[in-house]
Amino acid sequence: MSVLVVGASGAIGSLVVAGLLEREEGVRATSRRSQTLSLPDQVEVMAADLNDPSSLAPALEGVERVFLYADLDDPEALAAQLRRSGVRHVVLLSSSAVTFPGAEDDFNGSRFLRVERAIVDSGLGHTFLRPGGFASNAARWSWSVRAESAVSLPYPDAVQVPIHEADIAEVAVIALTGDALLDAAPVLTGPERLTLRDQVETIGSVIGRPVSVIEQSEAESFALLSQHVPEVWVRQIIGDWRDAVGATPEISGEYTRITGRPSRTFRTWVGDNVELFR
Numbered sequence: 037m038s039v040l041v042v043g044a045s046g047a048i049g050s051l052v053v054a055g056l057l058e059r060e061e062g063v064r065a066t067s068r069r070s071q072t073l074s075l076p077d078q079v080e081v082m083a084a085d086l087n088d089p090s091s092l093a094p095a096l097e098g099v100e101r102v103f104l105y106a107d108l109d110d111p112e113a114l115a116a117q118l119r120r121s122g123v124r125h126v127v128l129l130s131s132s133a134v135t136f137p138g139a140e141d142d143f144n145g146s147r148f149l150r151v152e153r154a155i156v157d158s159g160l161g162h163t164f165l166r167p168g169g170f171a172s173n174a175a176r177w178s179w180s181v182r183a184e185s186a187v188s189l190p191y192p193d194a195v196q197v198p199i200h201e202a203d204i205a206e207v208a209v210i211a212l213t214g215d216a217l218l219d220a221a222p223v224l225t226g227p228e229r230l231t232l233r234d235q236v237e238t239i240g241s242v243i244g245r246p247v248s249v250i251e252q253s254e255a256e257s258f259a260l261l262s263q264h265v266p267e268v269w270v271r272q273i274i275g276d277w278r279d280a281v282g283a284t285p286e287i288s289g290e291y292t293r294i295t296g297r298p299s300r301t302f303r304t305w306v307g308d309n310v311e312l313f314r
């Protein structure tokens with residue numbers, strides 16, 4: 037019986053495929069642009085779009101467990117397709133945003149809540165992975181670190197608990213290969229609270245060259261980020277930073293409880309991705 041990974045091109049999806057192969061699980065993988073996926077021969081690759089649930093039907097044949105991203109428009113239609121196809125267990129990459137007060141009215145929280153609810157209401161077995169901010173968000177700084185040895189930020193003292201994407205993928209693999217996490221919804225974070233300024237300093241320390249923080253206004257930050265990120269997301273990112281100044285976000289022990297290992301540090305993430313910043 038295969039496990040299907042939807043979004044095998046993604047940072048986490050590709051690590052989930054690799055983790056399943058390490059465990060010698062049968063893996064099927066989809067992407068909307070399946071011809072661009074380069075995966076080992078034993079992975080069966082197919083095309084599918086979460087926004088066209090019937091496109092998943094061939095990939096779901098004989099599949100009991102599915103890894104899913106939550107970036108989709110009609111979660112009820114998708115859940116109905118998964119049920120029709122005989123899926124038993126969905127492992128959804130959700131977000132810790134669903135646990136925050138007011139999640140229902142928050143742009144980010146509500147889009148994950150909709151998907152989680154549709155899956156629960158459909159009666160599918162599920163694991164909702166609820167990570168906080170990814171360490172990989174720092175990849176957005178790569179250009180200015182390389183070009184200017186500086187990062188411009190409106191709220192450098194915003195506090196985060198960045199999580200390495202490999203930690204999320206590992207928990208996904210555990211969920212996809214047994215019932216240990218059936219109907220669980222672990223909040224996943226990194227091991228330490230770090231301000232954005234701490235993160236910039238860590239990048240400098242790993243690459244062996246100081247990287248400075250340049251304070252900028254919200255308007256300047258908005259203009260800069262909007263060059264690459266849709267405006268609705270820019271508002272979310274800046275608002276989250278503003279709210280995180282002086283905050284003490286939860287450090288979750290779930291990764292360690294589930295895997296028995298300490299979660300990877302931000303420094304480890306920078307080391308694993310050092311070429312982005314050199």
Ligand SMILES: NC(=O)c1ccc[n+]([C@@H]2O[C@H](COP(=O)([O-])OP(=O)(O)OC[C@H]3O[C@@H](n4cnc5c(N)ncnc54)[C@H](OP(=O)(O)O)[C@@H]3O)[C@@H](O)[C@H]2O)c1
Nearest residue numbers: 043045046047048067068085086087105107131168169170
């Ligand atoms: N950044 C954070 O701090 C943070 C925190 C919590 C949660 N999250 C969530 O984590 C996810 C990003 O994870 P990542 O870094 O691994 O993403 P990524 O590298 O950007 O990859 C996104 C994946 O989603 C797939 N996908 C998107 N829309 C799809 C659709 N309509 N049908 C099928 N597949 C679709 C893409 O597949 P294709 O090959 O088809 O393009 C791609 O493989 C997002 O959902 C984000 O909201 C992020």
